[in-house]
Amino acid sequence: MSDSPQPYRVLARKYRPRNFRELIGQDAMVQTLGNAIQRGRLAHAFLMTGVRGVGKTSTARLIAKALNCIGPDGQGGPTIDPCGVCEPCISISEGRNMDVIEMDAASHTGVDDVRSVIDASRHSAFGERFKIYIIDEVHMLSKNAFNALLKTLEEPPEHVKFLLATTEVNKVPVTVLSRCQRFDLRRIPADLLASHFAHVVEAEQVAAEPDALALIAQAAEGSARDGLSILDQAIAHAEMGSDAAAPLVTAAQVRDMLGLSDRGSVRRLLGLLLEGDTGALIAAVRDHYALGVEPLSLMRGLMELVHAITLVKAGRDIASPGQSTEEREALADWAAQLGFAPLHRLWQLLVKGHEEVASAVLPIESCEMALLRVMHAATMPDPGELARMVREGGGTAVPAASGEAAQSPPSAPAARLPQSMAEVIALVEARKPSLANHLHDCAALVSLAPPDLVLRLTHPWTQSDFKRELETHLNAATPGTRWSVRLEESGGDMTLLEQDEAARAASRAQILETPVVKAAMAAFPEAELVDGEPERWSAEA
Known part of the structure; x- marks a missing residue:
């Protein structure tokens, strides 16, 4: 009679780390543990905290193996690199070691459960070096259970170690935290996850596009377990390759499976939003919806894109494995065209829209209304611009929505161009007081023939590119005018500060x-x- 086939093990269980070398993204914690073991400075209680799937319980099991490993010859001591072949290592890996007790605090929340642990901890280990208690989701213990555990946690028997794990460390009493050596496990970076998934698909004899693995890594949000679960689903979703043997996981299939919209289509949607094309925007939203993209996912994609543009404008490198050349170029172009104020306004409007769509009875309709509000509100002047309009007589009309004629008075006067250094400074002061102050104190006028301005600086401007920033503020203050600022090494009048001091001395x-x-x-x-x-x-x- 033939043996029954082995049941399938999901990837999240099959590829749990067997040693600290396979624990990805937690190098700082591994180094600290290694140093503590090597120097014999082992704490009696450890607390692992972090988001789901980063390896808290796996780390606890690895620590249990590291503390109880006896080596292949049976003579070894605690080590950061357990052998994996001795009886303690094997039995702990298989979950059958009598001295490593795992307890789920979610189903053992009462004080009686903790009392049983306390009573058992007084007895010596059956055969291992340490008796180890692994308490998962420890924050679920009741207040009385925590109080009952405190004394034993502070002064346990020499042969006992406590390994606690939680996703909500803020719910663990401070009295417990103060008795434990705490390790905050970090979210695993997307590039490390993608690399790990590449090894997994190779071991599983599956082909996968790099962009597909990058999408899965981003969807995992720093969780190895979540990523492996998504990868498992993607392999099942994938079509068989040409050789009818190896499935091929493609980026298109992953997007379809996760209900994600294509990055290029989200960029096109943002382009329509900024252009003010109402009809095309609504049609694009409906196209996404017809393809199975959830309205909430669409709003989130736009928020991620606006956030990425803002980071690029701030000078941060956000290149990722799944980012195409087209996407990098588009982000750079938008960052150059949009100021921080419009980007912040876009972000706030999208956040508000996301909240509305999340709680809406009619999600797609709420999504359309939210995006229309973003489109029209994004073209409105900011409070500073409105104040300038009022100060200059209110002759500038509010920009009209797409498809409507702008109703500005035919006799609205054009913005008056400055004729002196004082007037140049006045234009800048409402937008950038620090720049206006530098112009007053350190900029000597060589020549002014709007829109050309030539200056001599007595002291450099160190905050940013002086010429570009001054041109930007002058252009914004005088719509329809394109300023050109040039710096000279010599010549020109005195600065206004020097003129003030000279006038004071003469007086x-x-x-x-x-x-x-x-x-x-x-x-x-x-x-x-x-x-x-x-x-x-x-x-x-």
């Missing part, structure tokens, strides 16, 4: 030459002429 000299002041100075040789505030003197008189 002082003139006052000192008056007969009354001369007589006062002669009568009181130690007297000084100081700048005064007549209003304050009269108030104090």
